[in-house]
Amino acid sequence: MTRGKFITLEGGEGVGKSTNLIFLREVFEQRKIPVTVAREPGGTQMAEQLRHLLLDTGKEAIGKKTELLLMFAARAQHIKHVIEPALAKGQWVLCDRFTDSTYAYQGGGRNMKTANIEWLERFVQGNLKPDLTILLDAPVETGMKRARKRIFTDRFESEQISFFERVREAYLVLAEANPDRIKVIRADRPLSDVQDAIIEALIPLFA
Numbered sequence: 645m646t647r648g649k650f651i652t653l654e655g656g657e658g659v660g661k662s663t664n665l666i667f668l669r670e671v672f673e674q675r676k677i678p679v680t681v682a683r684e685p686g687g688t689q690m691a692e693q694l695r696h697l698l699l700d701t702g703k704e705a706i707g708k709k710t711e712l713l714l715m716f717a718a719r720a721q722h723i724k725h726v727i728e729p730a731l732a733k734g735q736w737v738l739c740d741r742f743t744d745s746t747y748a749y750q751g752g753g754r755n756m757k758t759a760n761i762e763w764l765e766r767f768v769q770g771n772l773k774p775d776l777t778i779l780l781d782a783p784v785e786t787g788m789k790r791a792r793k794r795i796f797t798d799r800f801e802s803e804q805i806s807f808f809e810r811v812r813e814a815y816l817v818l819a820e821a822n823p824d825r826i827k828v829i830r831a832d833r834p835l836s837d838v839q840d841a842i843i844e845a846l847i848p849l850f851a
């Protein structure tokens with residue numbers, strides 16, 4: 645059985661990850677590629693509970709270390725119960741956010757040490773890395789304007805604009821360091837143009 649491909653969608657809030665995840669699922673279904681769609685944090689019953697804790701604007705402030713560890717705890721569950729079994733069965737896995745989000749938000753946004761994230765990544769993931777990461781990039785203000793249409797605001801969305809500027813910058817640094825895996829696609833243009841660029845980025849995987 646050929647192992648499936650692991651594709652992740654990354655970017656700041658409102659850049660269009662969820663929208664393009666639905667688009668990609670349709671592309672794979674048309675090509676008769678079996679696909680599992682997932683999101684982080686989340687993806688299993690326990691990981692979704694952790695997501696709720698992480699995004700909830702509850703009374704008890706969540707420390708940076710707690711946040712980082714809960715992200716990886718949710719990821720460990722997700723990998724064990726969903727991602728690895730699907731890839732082993734030959735399914736392609738499409739995931740809305742993965743460890744690049746941790747580098748961007750906890751590393752860039754919260755200024756946590758990269759070395760600690762790298763250690764946790766190795767501990768939790770072993771050799772597992774996405775085959776392709778699509779990084780949707782847009783000015784922070786563009787993403788925020790789009791996301792503002794929503795009624796609810798989660799804990800991350802109540803951060804200052806400077807936090808999201810650091811997140812964006814951290815993503816771009818990651819992309820520069822991993823040019824073979826991470827494809828940066830400008831997301832501040834019409835959706836059809838974004839989707840054409842996504843398809844182009846996928847072509848090497850279809851070959």
Ligand code: Z5A
Binds near residue numbers: 740750835
């Ligand atoms: N987080 C973390 O800190 N560390 C980690 O390791 C992980 C996550 C894994 C969960 O986010 C939070 O967890 C996240 C980081 C943190 N917090 N933040 N911010 P999430 O993924 O659930 O939430 P999100 O990033 O805020 O998602 P989002 O705001 O829903 O964004 P999106 O999925 O990228 O956008 P969308 O829903 O597809 O599109 C937003 C709107 O724009 C919608 O009305 C679309 O129709 C519209 N749209 C999309 N594309 C276009 C174009 N091209 N033109 C015009 N309009 C468009």
